[in-house]
Amino acid sequence: MGPAPETVTDPGDPRLDPYTRMRERDLVGRAGRFVVEGEVTLRLLLGPRSRFRAESILLAPERWPGLADAVAACPAPVYLAAKAVMSAVTGFPIHRGVLAIGVRGGELDAAAPVPPRPAPALVLGLAGLTNHDNVGAAFRNAAAFGADAVLLDAESCDPLYRKSIRVSAGAALIQPFARLPAGQDWLRLAQTLDLQPLAFSPGAVEPLDALAVPARALLILGTEGPGLDPATLAGARPIRIPMAAGFDSLNVATAAGIALHAIARGQGRLDRAGTVRTGPA
Amino acid sequence: MGPAPETVTDPGDPRLDPYTRMRERDLVGRAGRFVVEGEVTLRLLLGPRSRFRAESILLAPERWPGLADAVAACPAPVYLAAKAVMSAVTGFPIHRGVLAIGVRGGELDAAAPVPPRPAPALVLGLAGLTNHDNVGAAFRNAAAFGADAVLLDAESCDPLYRKSIRVSAGAALIQPFARLPAGQDWLRLAQTLDLQPLAFSPGAVEPLDALAVPARALLILGTEGPGLDPATLAGARPIRIPMAAGFDSLNVATAAGIALHAIARGQGRLDRAGTVRTGPA
Structure with a gap:
């Protein structure tokens, strides 16, 4: 089991720093991090085929019961915040209430994912x-x-x-x-x-x-x-x-x-x- | 040849009424009209395969020489207005300087475009x-x-x-x-x-x-x-x-x-x- 979720009510809470000013950061970059939005995408990030690890997860409280299973094995902290708080943090309206920060890690070498001959x-x-x-x-x-x-x-x-x-x-x-x-x-x-x-x-x-x-x-x-x-x-x-x-x-x-x-x-x-x-x- | 282009400098000019408040009208509809943006699309509207007729064309003056050939056979009026005027009319920044209003006409019957048997x-x-x-x-x-x-x-x-x-x-x-x-x-x-x-x-x-x-x-x-x-x-x-x-x-x-x-x-x-x-x- 991952850590128990922590409730956040203050949009200025430093734990939510990576989620702030989302559109501006889209332009300037996130220093090795990326943003995941929505349940389908979060499940892929946390699933067995994911190439990346989650750094943190930010959910509207009503989304927690439906996602607890997917998050269970993930060691990253889970923050619960009302959609209004999420919207205040990110700077635009959050409708689905599911966000996460992922860590890029090192880039692959071009040859790494290509199987060698004689494989197709x-x-x-x-x-x-x-x-x-x-x-x-x-x-x-x-x-x-x-x-x-x-x-x-x-x-x-x-x-x-x-x-x-x-x-x-x-x-x-x-x-x-x-x-x-x-x-x-x-x-x-x-x-x-x-x-x-x-x-x-x-x-x-x-x-x-x-x-x-x-x-x-x-x-x-x-x-x-x-x-x-x-x-x-x-x-x-x-x-x-x-x-x-x-x-x-x-x-x-x-x-x-x-x-x-x-x-x-x-x-x-x-x-x-x-x-x-x-x-x- | 269609009519000579008319230069418009006043964003309030009634000839440009169909181009005003473009995003709001996207939502409420245009009473049998539609908006065409960009050169490729305008050429299709004016070309031999078009299903619709143009009601008017609105170009930035610098786009006129390159489009005069395409517009030549079209009887609709062509208005020339600086991009700043076009932007003021439409309510958002116009970059390409090519707009037109088309007329829907009657809707097709579902059977009309389908060739009868034995055609594929x-x-x-x-x-x-x-x-x-x-x-x-x-x-x-x-x-x-x-x-x-x-x-x-x-x-x-x-x-x-x-x-x-x-x-x-x-x-x-x-x-x-x-x-x-x-x-x-x-x-x-x-x-x-x-x-x-x-x-x-x-x-x-x-x-x-x-x-x-x-x-x-x-x-x-x-x-x-x-x-x-x-x-x-x-x-x-x-x-x-x-x-x-x-x-x-x-x-x-x-x-x-x-x-x-x-x-x-x-x-x-x-x-x-x-x-x-x-x-x-």
């Missing part, structure tokens, strides 16, 4: 994704389709930014990720990790649907406007997601979802349990 | 989608994969809401859509339109990847929490998108994108132009 491998590479919603959504899709790792270049934003975690539905807390090492590019990294680089681009010729799925794949996606840089496109295998004529436009995270689904299916890594009904079409 | 048909049904981002993103995917129509139940929000249009990348302006008629349910509608109803649900047994693609399909998706109602699931063919074990969670618009891609591919309606490179995997 599925890695998502995000290039220049400066939108937190897109990064969060891409992580959600990576986790849903069982990617081994998400790699991000220096321009892509932080998966542990508050909004990224929320949009990822907590996937950012369980999905291994790493930064592209300084001085590395996607092609050299793919060579180092023994992955075939697939560069997704609307301008590519080869359609995803005709691809012989590689057993070890690095799926590289860039931003919707500029797309991937010419060197990456030239050195990788450019792949196009076939679309209808006249509206050749997919959100980058959705494109990642479709690409991950196709490659994961081809690699046989998706859940195939269940009886296939063979009724009339 | 691909229709997306959205059930209870109360989030404007999800509706917009689903429209973007429907247009990208060439769906004939998007049908929405009474609970789903308006595809012509300002944010829905923006998130759809303008797809809401070209993608035919209609409301589920009052007193109809998805199953009766599918029967009327001679479509096979496929109900997407994480709890379904039959995986999407093993499905013999029906030539005429209605893909029904519900919200992430409650999902589809039991009657729809019981009467339709429930389909599951296979995922990795342990994180069985996709955003509803992403799930729609993956489902649309698979069915559109199976129906042979996607662009297959281009030479397939057959190099080593």
